[in-house]
Amino acid sequence: MVEETRERIMEATYRALCEQGYAALTMQDIADECDCSKSLLHYHFDTKEDLLVALLAHLLERFEDRVPVDDGDPRGQLVELVELFVFGGDRDLDEHRAFNTAMLELRAQAPHNEAFRRQLAENDAHVHATVAAVVERGIETGAFREVDPERTAAHLLAAIQGARIRWITIGDDAALREVREALVSDVVDGWLVAG
Amino acid sequence: MVEETRERIMEATYRALCEQGYAALTMQDIADECDCSKSLLHYHFDTKEDLLVALLAHLLERFEDRVPVDDGDPRGQLVELVELFVFGGDRDLDEHRAFNTAMLELRAQAPHNEAFRRQLAENDAHVHATVAAVVERGIETGAFREVDPERTAAHLLAAIQGARIRWITIGDDAALREVREALVSDVVDGWLVAG
Structure with a gap:
């Protein structure tokens, strides 16, 4: 093709x-x-x-x-990644909602559908590795405390996934902003940078 | 009846x-x-x-x-709540997985089904209020730093929801343990208690 x-x-x-x-x-x-x-x-x-x-x-x-480029500011790059996943980047919010609603239906099929499960696992692994690499760079440059990069990536991405699902299933718009705020102010600035 | x-x-x-x-x-x-x-x-x-x-x-x-009882140890009570939601409490892990798999399908219907959406919103609000109340008690007793209890509850519960969905959709058992560890060691002990 x-x-x-x-x-x-x-x-x-x-x-x-x-x-x-x-x-x-x-x-x-x-x-x-x-x-x-x-x-x-x-x-x-x-x-x-x-x-x-x-x-x-x-x-x-x-x-x-x-993926936001590495311009030598791991904190800024990590916050941009969080916002890309939470709000959908250059998609408008209606499109982001429609896409995530469809993706939730598709995910709900994954336990019964091996082809979906394998491709979702591949996408997932790639996205996790991208976030973990930014955390790792932050540790190397001394911008972040010495954390487990994989665990931090899993934590951030799980919270974003949970917030998007709450948003689309019960229509809670505030959930997106609230979790974005928690991840940036509490996790990144309050814990990762403050260490 | x-x-x-x-x-x-x-x-x-x-x-x-x-x-x-x-x-x-x-x-x-x-x-x-x-x-x-x-x-x-x-x-x-x-x-x-x-x-x-x-x-x-x-x-x-x-x-x-x-819900674990309040025995004057907000940190312990919060960790017990996190573990209840992550691992399903006295349910065995197969039952927890089967229930969450069915719940994911049901949630995926919620954008198109008002009765599901309303009841899920009620359950959600109640669970969030329970977690926020434990965080609030921890702030009052001086066990936790002065955070926004609602935001912290939203953050913890979103991460747990995301981890459970990753677990059931791509079969990643490690996701549950990894996010449990991040929430207890990094969020509760590393940030909430350490403040």
């Missing part, structure tokens, strides 16, 4: 997923969004599940481009 | 939910587990959804009995 076709299908899958949610999403929705035929989609991907696994892999590639 | 009948139906609903998961669960599964007729269930509850909302309310009542 040429890169341009792949890119076009992935973008369409992302938009259709945000609009329809996971359960209601059909190959036809994706074809409509892509302005292509269902048979073209089926030529490249057997099922909706295959398309969604490919989308997760695609989002992981794109994540690389969204 | 007499209290004994209600209790029996709720216990059966809980067991059937753990065994079948949310999507596959039927009124017949619950009737079988309850050793009663489907018509008895339907006499009290119109739908599976009504039964599950009642189960959430029942679990909230039961949560009261599981």
Whole structure:
């Protein structure tokens, strides 16, 4: 498949997923969004599940481009990462909510679906390693106290995941801001930097 | 409905939910587990959804009995609460996993289901208030630094929720222990008590 076709299908899958949610999403929705035929989609991907696994892999590639650059300020880079995960970066908040709502449905399938589970585990491991690397750099430069970088990354990312899920399941907007504040003021500045 | 009948139906609903998961669960599964007729269930509850909302309310009542008592040691009580939420208390780990897997499916329905959303919000508010009250008592007795109790509760509970979801969706057992360790050693002892 040429890169341009792949890119076009992935973008369409992302938009259709945000609009329809996971359960209601059909190959036809994706074809409509892509302005292509269902048979073209089926030529490249057997099922909706295959398309969604490919989308997760695609989002992981794109994540690389969204990671804030290391400009010699690990504290600033870590805070930017927290905000990217909490608020969705350049996505607007409605899109961030729609995407996370669909992702929650997809995650809820993972215990019963090995392909989802494996790709989610790969994405997860990569994101954790990225956060842990920033914490590690902060320790090396003396900006952070000597913590376990893996544990700190697991802690930050678990809190962000929990806050996003509370936000989308019970509609609590304050949950996002409150946990962002706790992670930045209490964990990063109150504990990691203050050490 | 007499209290004994209600209790029996709720216990059966809980067991059937753990065994079948949310999507596959039927009124017949619950009737079988309850050793009663489907018509008895339907006499009290119109739908599976009504039964599950009642189960959430029942679990909230039961949560009261599981909260560790205040024995004048807020740090100990907070750590016990964290462990109750992370590891499921007296549930064995397979049951804790099965229950949380079903709850994740149910939560994923909440954005589209107002009855679930309202009951989850009520449970959530109650659990947050319980944790915040322990933090508040710790501040009053001088055991903890002067933090925002609501924010600290939101932070702890979000991290626990995120860790449980990582555990059940990608099967990462270490995630539970790692986040438990981060919350107890880094947040409670490293920041809250150390202040």
